Amino acid sequence: MSQTVEYTEVERHTEPKGFVNHWIFSTDHKVIGIQYLILAVVAAFTGMALSMLMRIRLVWPDRSYAFLETLFPVGAPDGVMTPEFYLAILTMHGTIMVFMVLTTAPQGGFGNYFLPIQIGAPDMAFPRLNMLAFWLTLLSFLTLMAAFFVQGGAPGSGWTAYPPLSALQEATTAGIGQDLWIVSIAIFCIAAMLSALNFIVTTLEMRTEGMALMRMPLTVWGWFTTAVIGLLAFGVLLAGGILLLMDRNLDTSFFIPGGLVVSDRLIDREGGSPLLWQHLFWFFGHPEVYIAILPGMGIISHVLATFSRKPVFGYRAMVYAMMAIAGLGFVVWGHHMFVSGMSPYSAVAFSVLTMAIGVPSAIKTFNWIGTMWGGRLRLDSPMLYAIGFVSIFVAGGITGLFLGQPALDMYFHDTYFVVGHFHLIMGVAAVLSMFAGLTFWFPKMFGRFMNEPLNKLHFWLTMFGVYGVFGPMHFLGTLGHPRRYADITGVNYLAERGSAELHYFITIAAMILITAQFIFLANLLWSLFAGKKAPENNPWEATSLEWAIPSPPPYDNFAGRVPVVRRGAYDYSLPGSAKDFLMQHEPDEMTQEPATRDVR
Amino acid sequence: MALFTALVIWLLALALLLPAWLGPWGFPEAITPLARQIDSRMTLTFILSGVIFLLSQFALGYAVLRFSRKRKEAASYVTGNDRWEMLWTTGGLALFIGLSLASYSAWAEARFDAERHAEGDPNRLIVEVVGQQFVWNMRYAGPNGEFGPTDPQLIDDSMGNAVGVDRSHPMGADDLIVPRMALPVGREIEIVLKSKDVLHNFFVPELRIKLDAVPGLEGRLRFTPDKTGTYEIACSELCGLGHYRMRAFMDVMQPAAFETWLLEQAQYLQ
Numbered sequence: 001m002s003q004t005v006e007y008t009e010v011e012r013h014t015e016p017k018g019f020v021n022h023w024i025f026s027t028d029h030k031v032i033g034i035q036y037l038i039l040a041v042v043a044a045f046t047g048m049a050l051s052m053l054m055r056i057r058l059v060w061p062d063r064s065y066a067f068l069e070t071l072f073p074v075g076a077p078d079g080v081m082t083p084e085f086y087l088a089i090l091t092m093h094g095t096i097m098v099f100m101v102l103t104t105a106p107q108g109g110f111g112n113y114f115l116p117i118q119i120g121a122p123d124m125a126f127p128r129l130n131m132l133a134f135w136l137t138l139l140s141f142l143t144l145m146a147a148f149f150v151q152g153g154a155p156g157s158g159w160t161a162y163p164p165l166s167a168l169q170e171a172t173t174a175g176i177g178q179d180l181w182i183v184s185i186a187i188f189c190i191a192a193m194l195s196a197l198n199f200i201v202t203t204l205e206m207r208t209e210g211m212a213l214m215r216m217p218l219t220v221w222g223w224f225t226t227a228v229i230g231l232l233a234f235g236v237l238l239a240g241g242i243l244l245l246m247d248r249n250l251d252t253s254f255f256i257p258g259g260l261v262v263s264d265r266l267i268d269r270e271g272g273s274p275l276l277w278q279h280l281f282w283f284f285g286h287p288e289v290y291i292a293i294l295p296g297m298g299i300i301s302h303v304l305a306t307f308s309r310k311p312v313f314g315y316r317a318m319v320y321a322m323m324a325i326a327g328l329g330f331v332v333w334g335h336h337m338f339v340s341g342m343s344p345y346s347a348v349a350f351s352v353l354t355m356a357i358g359v360p361s362a363i364k365t366f367n368w369i370g371t372m373w374g375g376r377l378r379l380d381s382p383m384l385y386a387i388g389f390v391s392i393f394v395a396g397g398i399t400g401l402f403l404g405q406p407a408l409d410m411y412f413h414d415t416y417f418v419v420g421h422f423h424l425i426m427g428v429a430a431v432l433s434m435f436a437g438l439t440f441w442f443p444k445m446f447g448r449f450m451n452e453p454l455n456k457l458h459f460w461l462t463m464f465g466v467y468g469v470f471g472p473m474h475f476l477g478t479l480g481h482p483r484r485y486a487d488i489t490g491v492n493y494l495a496e497r498g499s500a501e502l503h504y505f506i507t508i509a510a511m512i513l514i515t516a517q518f519i520f521l522a523n524l525l526w527s528l529f530a531g532k533k534a535p536e537n538n539p540w541e542a543t544s545l546e547w548a549i550p551s552p553p554p555y556d557n558f559a560g561r562v563p564v565v566r567r568g569a570y571d572y573s574l575p576g577s578a579k580d581f582l583m584q585h586e587p588d589e590m591t592q593e594p595a596t597r598d599v600r
Numbered sequence: 601m602a603l604f605t606a607l608v609i610w611l612l613a614l615a616l617l618l619p620a621w622l623g624p625w626g627f628p629e630a631i632t633p634l635a636r637q638i639d640s641r642m643t644l645t646f647i648l649s650g651v652i653f654l655l656s657q658f659a660l661g662y663a664v665l666r667f668s669r670k671r672k673e674a675a676s677y678v679t680g681n682d683r684w685e686m687l688w689t690t691g692g693l694a695l696f697i698g699l700s701l702a703s704y705s706a707w708a709e710a711r712f713d714a715e716r717h718a719e720g721d722p723n724r725l726i727v728e729v730v731g732q733q734f735v736w737n738m739r740y741a742g743p744n745g746e747f748g749p750t751d752p753q754l755i756d757d758s759m760g761n762a763v764g765v766d767r768s769h770p771m772g773a774d775d776l777i778v779p780r781m782a783l784p785v786g787r788e789i790e791i792v793l794k795s796k797d798v799l800h801n802f803f804v805p806e807l808r809i810k811l812d813a814v815p816g817l818e819g820r821l822r823f824t825p826d827k828t829g830t831y832e833i834a835c836s837e838l839c840g841l842g843h844y845r846m847r848a849f850m851d852v853m854q855p856a857a858f859e860t861w862l863l864e865q866a867q868y869l870q
Contacts, residue, residue, distance in 0.1 A: 156840070162837075163798075164799070165798040165799065171797055261755045273816065274799060274816070275817075309674075311680075312679075313680050317680065348704065348707070351707075356693065356697060359692040362688055363685065363689060367685075369663055370680075372660075375676075376667060376669060378669055379601045379664070379669070387605065395653065401649045402646075407707040408703060410707075410809050411805070414801060414803075414810070467616060474616075480627075482834050484844075485843065487844045502625075
């Protein structure tokens with residue numbers, strides 16, 4: 001093997017001319033990645049605003065806000081939010097956050113931008129398909145937002161849209177809000193499947209010479225596994241959505257049983273089952289949790305290794321754990337249905353499988369701590385976010401041990417305990433991994449650093465904020481507080497035991513948490529134009545291929561010369577090496593240079 | 601920075617765990633043997649998960665503190681350790697599956713017998729609970745001890761026939777339909793759970809059990825309350841705009857008082 005870096009010559013892609021072709025209708029995976037990220041940021045702040053409205057409505061139900069009356073004359077007459085409006089913003093908050101934020105940013109955003117570069121490809125396998133997927137996702141988002149402004153307003157059946165409530169016009173506020181919701185989700189499913197297909201083909205077919213599967217960065221494994229899950233899961237939700245749309249508009253009865261009486265009127269349908277929807281929905285819905293978190297797991301492994309200056313502890317175990325999570329993720333959906341009325345015998349099987357999926361999660365956690373153990377930690381902001389992720393991942397995951405046991409889930413199901421659990425493990429953990437990813441890759445994407453003190457301030461406020469918001473929700477759960485209540489004063493056993501005080505505390509913590517996010521947004525926008533310039537290609541002294549090219553990367557990433565990969569993705573602190581990292585394309589012989597300092 | 605980070609991680613972990621352990625937000629009183637059995641499994645899970653939680657958070661904070669940049673030595677080149685991987689894989693598997701199996705009997709007791717219509721206490725009291733937007737209806741079989749047939753065509757809330765019982769049928773004439781549940785203490789109860797319109801959920805925190813009322817299906821729950829008192833049934837499945845105010849009361853009373861209550865209700869019917 002030669003001692004110099006080797007390259008494979010590939011055909012150059014010609015850069016499109018003009019602003020529109022370059023930045024709007026672009027087939028460049030980097031531009032599409034940024035488009036997904038912008039969509040996710042807009043959606044995240046929309047969803048966050050809705051959550052703030054929910055917190056306000058719960059604590060100060062009678063207060064009037066003039067801007068609410070202007071925006072939502074029906075949902076908030078005289079500026080006071082109605083219970084129906086509370087359910088509408090609850091539904092929209094969940095839908096926006098799960099689909100438009102947690103599914104777009106980790107995969108469509110960072111995955112699009114960095115997967116091709118990290119495997120040494122000039123673009124995704126199907127650039128036009130990629131563009132189509134983004135524009136369909138945007139259409140889906142706009143369709144969803146339109147539901148706010150139609151007659152009857154946004155739907156109030158929750159992000160899970162359980163029929164018969166979601167299927168019967170008679171049972172809820174009449175209007176096409178729920179139909180728009182379904183159409184939006186259906187479009188999103190199609191876009192997600194197209195994108196997943198693209199990710200899978202790109203990973204399998206476009207790797208540069210030497211990039212064996214077991215040399216890929218764990219980020220790539222995260223995106224690849226997520227794509228496989230997405231391809232298999234979204235189709236089921238799409239089918240369910242089409243059936244629900246037919247139940248609403250074509251008088252079919254897939255989910256509506258016979259003999260229903262709503263407000264003293266007999267409904268002329270028969271033969272359907274409400275449980276069928278729940279099976280279809282959660283067959284998608286549980287894997288969706290892993291769609292949101294697996295890319296984040298990859299990013300966290302990547303960042304922890306880079307900033308600990310150590311190889312990932314148990315690389316193979318990490319890859320197998322991702323595969324185990326993906327596989328088991330498809331056979332645990334029943335734990336969302338322990339108390340749904342399905343056979344209690346099947347709950348036993350779902351319980352054992354659910355508890356088993358805790359094992360790969362534990363493997364990953366211990367390997368993350370193992371990666372840090374014996375390292376030389378650089379506590380820059382990406383590393384802080386990654387450490388915060390591990391802390392939150394444990395805090396959110398551990399309560400799954402309660403919820404995975406049907407006997408205990410009977411008490412906690414549909415209480416605030418569940419709300420606290422899934423927000424920590426799926427929401428906060430995934431979002432922290434996005435912060436880690438953004439601060440880590442920002443110098444690569446834009447050639448500038450984000451402001452470090454502001455990032456640290458944001459990190460600490462966020463940590464205190466999320467524990468302050470979602471920690472007490474577990475205590476509301478132990479009091480037996482049902483979720484999705486528009487008003488919290490009606491239940492005696494809660495009022496007597498201090499639930500109002502907990503709610504008040506949560507709302508205050510939420511205000512701090514949301515304030516912190518504006519600090520991050522301001523930092524992001526400021527740093528884009530005025531951040532400190534990143535000095536060279538590889539400011540973090542990282543090993544993967546994106547750090548071998550200029551910042552920001554040129555149009556076709558490697559300008560026609562893709563480096564040949566010589567080693568795995570995490571050769572940090574290799575004994576005998578002059579520096580404490582060897583990039584994936586750097587040859588072995590460089591390790592023969594005399595060491596400049598003592599190495600154990 | 602390293603010290604600060606480690607301290608905050610430990611502080612936040614304690615801030616989450618200590619109030620759960622020592623705070624005033626524990627479970628409400630358990631009023632059935634089954635509820636107490638579930639509580640013991642709760643305690644077991646809480647102890648085990650609490651230990652794992654604290655150890656993990658401690659290890660994380662310690663790693664930040666111990667291996668900070670100030671450290672003189674270079675990072676060690678360790679790519680993994682198969683023994684450790686085996687340890688936490690098998691250990692985790694045994695622990696998690698073990699927990700699942702440990703609470704199996706409580707789940708079986710809560711659901712299996714009622715599900716397969718197993719013979720229980722022949723003297724058990726059957727109460728039909730029918731959810732609708734946004735009230736609970738409780739039906740008792742009345743003096744003849746048998747429920748009359750129902751037909752959705754006969755449902756008429758304004759006539760007090762919220763469940764559509766056939767009043768012309770000899771078994772249905774004396775069925776009681778009341779908005780409040782009364783139960784005798786110390787006797788086995790079987791709840792037959794139904795819904796007229798959308799999903800609802802029957803949840804009494806003191807019973808520790810919860811089950812969806814699904815239109816088209818009959819859910820069954822058995823329990824034996826051994827403490828008198830008034831408890832609340834708060835709907836725990838989103839059922840529409842009035843979900844938050846869909847609740848009812850459950851009075852567990854002495855058997856004699858219960859018989860008196862039944863007679864009173866039967867008189868109202870006439």
